[in-house]
Amino acid sequence: MAEWTEQELRASVDAYLLMLTDELAGRAYSKTEVRKQLLAGALRNRSSGSIEYRMQNISSVLRGMKRPWIEGYKPARNVGEATAARIRRHIVELDQRAATDPTNALEGAVPLPERQMKPGNTPPQSPSEPALTLPPGGDRGEEGQRIFQLQAEVERDPKLRKEARRLNVQKYGQITCEACLFGHSDPAMFDVHHPTPLAIGVRTTHAEHLLVLCPTCHRRAHRKSKLDPFTLLELRDWVAAGRP
Numbered sequence: 001m002a003e004w005t006e007q008e009l010r011a012s013v014d015a016y017l018l019m020l021t022d023e024l025a026g027r028a029y030s031k032t033e034v035r036k037q038l039l040a041g042a043l044r045n046r047s048s049g050s051i052e053y054r055m056q057n058i059s060s061v062l063r064g065m066k067r068p069w070i071e072g073y074k075p076a077r078n079v080g081e082a083t084a085a086r087i088r089r090h091i092v093e094l095d096q097r098a099a100t101d102p103t104n105a106l107e108g109a110v111p112l113p114e115r116q117m118k119p120g121n122t123p124p125q126s127p128s129e130p131a132l133t134l135p136p137g138g139d140r141g142e143e144g145q146r147i148f149q150l151q152a153e154v155e156r157d158p159k160l161r162k163e164a165r166r167l168n169v170q171k172y173g174q175i176t177c178e179a180c181l182f183g184h185s186d187p188a189m190f191d192v193h194h195p196t197p198l199a200i201g202v203r204t205t206h207a208e209h210l211l212v213l214c215p216t217c218h219r220r221a222h223r224k225s226k227l228d229p230f231t232l233l234e235l236r237d238w239v240a241a242g243r244p
């Protein structure tokens with residue numbers, strides 16, 4: 001079988017990351033449907049089996065990058081370093097696209113470019129933080145206030161809070177912090193967090209865009225800056241590093 005082209009790899013990574021976004025947000029998706037679409041399009045020269053294996057390669061690479069992966073695609077063993085490097089490059093490129101495409105900013109769980117977390121020595125709002133995506137002409141201070149208000153409003157909305165908790169229990173069996181996976185039978189011990197401050201101007205928030213967090217992870221999320229809380233991926237990295 002011929003070597004996979006960059007285009008084929010990119011299509012696979014793209015499809016994978018979209019499914020991962022759905023998975024992390026607790027939305028239903030169909031692996032079979034996605035595979036069918038790939039077989040009809042970018043991967044028409046490949047078999048179902050080889051697409052399945054490619055997805056497992058991607059899980060393996062994501063795991064190596066300490067990022068969440070789709071549980072339904074068990075990480076493949078023995079992914080060659082050259083292939084892994086190519087897959088990694090597509091992941092990083094597609095992350096950047098997600099971060100600059102404003103339609104994706106709604107998706108809370110869309111992987112954002114990895115921010116270098118330097119355990120223990122990153123002061124909040126250091127000058128090395130990436131620039132925020134704000135609408136042209138928007139005044140930073142005023143926008144910050146609006147984002148903060150939107151976040152607080154959404155997090156206080158009892159209907160959304162209840163629905164977010166229900167979705168979380170449905171997914172995990174009992175209410176569980178999505179960052180550190182602490183679970184408990186008492187839902188009152190958890191917070192609901194609005195992770196999408198970049199969705200400025202958008203006032204429709206769905207429960208599936210919200211994150212259930214334990215109070216510690218929630219506090220941490222807001223320790224970065226008002227405009228730009230830590231993302232779920234950053235929180236998970238923080239937890240994986242032993243909460244430095």
Ligand SMILES: [Zn+2]
Pocket residue numbers: 177178179180181182213214215216217218
């Ligand atoms: Zn937690």
Ligand SMILES: [Zn+2]
Pocket residue numbers: 151155192193194218221222
């Ligand atoms: Zn919050």
